[in-house]
Amino acid sequence: MKRTTLCAIFAALPFAATAQSESYTIDPIHSFPHFGIEHLGLTLIWGRFDRMSGKFTLDRAGKKAGVEVAIESASISTGDNEKGNRPRTRDEHLRSADFFNVAEFPRMTYRSTSVKFAGDNPAEIEGQLTLLGVTRPVALKLERFNCREHPFAKRPACGGSATGSFKRSDFGMKFGIPGIADEVRLMVNFEAIKDQ
Amino acid sequence: MKAGVLCAALSSIPLVAAAAPESYTFDPHHTFIHFGVDHNDFSTIWGRFDKSSGKFTIDRQAKTGAVEISVETASLSTGDGVRGDRPRSRDEHLRSVDFFNAAEFPRMVYKASAVKFSGEVPVEVSGQLTLLGVTRPVVLTVDRWRCAAHPVTKRGICGGNAVGSLLRSDFGMKWGIPATGDEVKIRVTFEALKD
Numbered sequence: 001m002k003r004t005t006l007c008a009i010f011a012a013l014p015f016a017a018t019a020q021s022e023s024y025t026i027d028p029i030h031s032f033p034h035f036g037i038e039h040l041g042l043t044l045i046w047g048r049f050d051r052m053s054g055k056f057t058l059d060r061a062g063k064k065a066g067v068e069v070a071i072e073s074a075s076i077s078t079g080d081n082e083k084g085n086r087p088r089t090r091d092e093h094l095r096s097a098d099f100f101n102v103a104e105f106p107r108m109t110y111r112s113t114s115v116k117f118a119g120d121n122p123a124e125i126e127g128q129l130t131l132l133g134v135t136r137p138v139a140l141k142l143e144r145f146n147c148r149e150h151p152f153a154k155r156p157a158c159g160g161s162a163t164g165s166f167k168r169s170d171f172g173m174k175f176g177i178p179g180i181a182d183e184v185r186l187m188v189n190f191e192a193i194k195d196q
Numbered sequence: 197m198k199a200g201v202l203c204a205a206l207s208s209i210p211l212v213a214a215a216a217p218e219s220y221t222f223d224p225h226h227t228f229i230h231f232g233v234d235h236n237d238f239s240t241i242w243g244r245f246d247k248s249s250g251k252f253t254i255d256r257q258a259k260t261g262a263v264e265i266s267v268e269t270a271s272l273s274t275g276d277g278v279r280g281d282r283p284r285s286r287d288e289h290l291r292s293v294d295f296f297n298a299a300e301f302p303r304m305v306y307k308a309s310a311v312k313f314s315g316e317v318p319v320e321v322s323g324q325l326t327l328l329g330v331t332r333p334v335v336l337t338v339d340r341w342r343c344a345a346h347p348v349t350k351r352g353i354c355g356g357n358a359v360g361s362l363l364r365s366d367f368g369m370k371w372g373i374p375a376t377g378d379e380v381k382i383r384v385t386f387e388a389l390k391d
Contacts, residue, residue: 029276029286030235034242039226042342042355043385046230046244050275077273079246080225090225146238151375159238179347189239 021059024158024192026069028053031190033071038181047078047094056112056192058122058158065115065122074102098175105132113137121145125162131171140164140188150193159191217255220354220388222265224249227386229267234377243274243290252388254311254318254354261311261318270298294371301328308336317341321358327367336360336384352390359383 031052036044054069073095080090088096095102112127122142129138140162150157164186169177229248232240250265269291276286284292291298308323318338325334340357360382365373 030239030241032242032275039387040344040347040353040355042344042353042387043226043340043357045226046228046385048242048275050277077275079228079244079273081246144239148237151236157238159236161239189242191235191238 020061021057021064022156023055023057023195025195026052026054026056027157027191027193030159031192032188033069034187034189036185036187038183040179044185045078047076049073049075050077051075055195060120063117065112065117065125067110067112067115067125067127069110071108071110073100073106073108076100076102099173101132110138129166129171131168132173134171136166136170138164138166138186140186153193155196156194157191158194159189161190162186162188164188216257217253217260218352219251219253219391220352221391222248222250222252223353223387223389226355227388228384229265230383230385232381232383234379236375240381241274243272245269245271246273247271250306251391256313256316259311259313259316261313261321262307262309263311263321263323264305264307267304267306269296269301269304272296272298295369297328306334325362325367328369330367332362332366334360334362334382336382346389353387354390355387357383357385 028051032048032050033052034046034048036046039045049071051072052069054067056065056067058065076091076094078090078094081092083089083092094100097104109130110127112125114126115122116124122145124142125140127138127140128135141164143161143163145158145160147156147158149155166184166186167182168174168184169182174182224247227248227250229245230242231244232242235241245267247268248265248271250263252261252263254261272287272290274286274290277288279285279288290296293300304325304327306323306325308321310322311318312320312322318341321336321338323334323336324331336358337360338356338358341354342356343352343354345351346353362380362382363378364370364380365378
């Protein structure tokens with residue numbers, strides 16, 4: 001095969017997909033991004049997004065990996081969703097233009113740009129978060145990563161937990177700072193099953 | 197000296213601080229009980245109870261305190277509440293007799309009256325949880341505690357975080373062990389307003 005043809009083939013491969021690369025699909029009912037925000041400096045209010053979808057690729061021999069997820073911003077859930085006699089609940093306020101503006105930005109995405117391994121497992125992810133139409137780098141640290149056969153699907157599966165943080169003002173989300181903190185703590189718990 | 201002047205002089209002398217119990221009510225929109233359970237050794241699935249109510253009393257001089265919190269079991273929320281084309285969602289399964297049996301046990305209650313202090317700050321609460329009609333001890337470590345005046349209302353407000361764990365099988369909740377873990381991690385994030 002001519003050298004130029006070989007180069008063309010390699011150039012066409014997507015980032016992190018190598019000969020030994022395996023592809024996994026995120027299990028949406030066992031994968032959730034959780035976020036924590038300080039309220040009045042008294043407590044951390046945790047919330048979560050109920051709908052996340054995506055995939056990751058894993059090549060343990062080549063120590064390469066990549067991840068891409070999409071999160072439905074309207075699926076935000078912080079435990080306050082009954083108005084009572086208030087004009088709106090916290091979840092409704094978070095969906096509004098003051099925060100996530102879900103009508104205009106129904107989806108947030110996270111795409112990795114590089115992944116560092118520790119032994120056989122991915123350990124640190126550099127990636128880009130797109131929120132409110134703004135794209136900024138957010139790093140995630142894998143606190144837990146474990147692969148084994150999924151007991152029901154009978155296929156290889158991997159799961160774990162990743163943490164990180166970012167400043168929401170970097171994305172233009174400034175309402176309520178500092179009583180409602182700028183810093184957002186992340187905890188993403190995930191499970192994914194290997195594609196056929 | 198006239199009696200009136202003496203009285204006035206005496207009443208202006210400060211007394212030694214007597215027991216000073218204060219009572220607080222948990223703010224239901226800023227108080228949540230979170231629970232985490234290991235799933236197939238892959239990840240921890242976290243859930244939350246959206247509806248709870250309760251109070252605590254604290255006496256920083258006497259170093260005593262008491263807490264009572266009642267949680268609506270049907271208010272659990274783990275992010276999978278819409279069944280789609282499945283027979284049920286996870287939240288529906290958790291409300292069923294396999295887990296919380298919310299129809300028969302609509303409430304879980306935690307009552308504590310043994311509080312350990314470090315100076316004037318509560319650090320550990322020892323109490324009893326009644327879940328599925330079974331009562332067992334549960335200890336919570338208060339790893340964060342701060343009191344301040346609410347910036348808008350100026351009312352006293354205390355907030356923080358408490359953590360603990362329990363084995364659900366101790367309360368008779370055995371479905372799915374060990375693939376769905378027996379150990380339940382608890383995290384209570386709270387804010388309470390002074391009564």
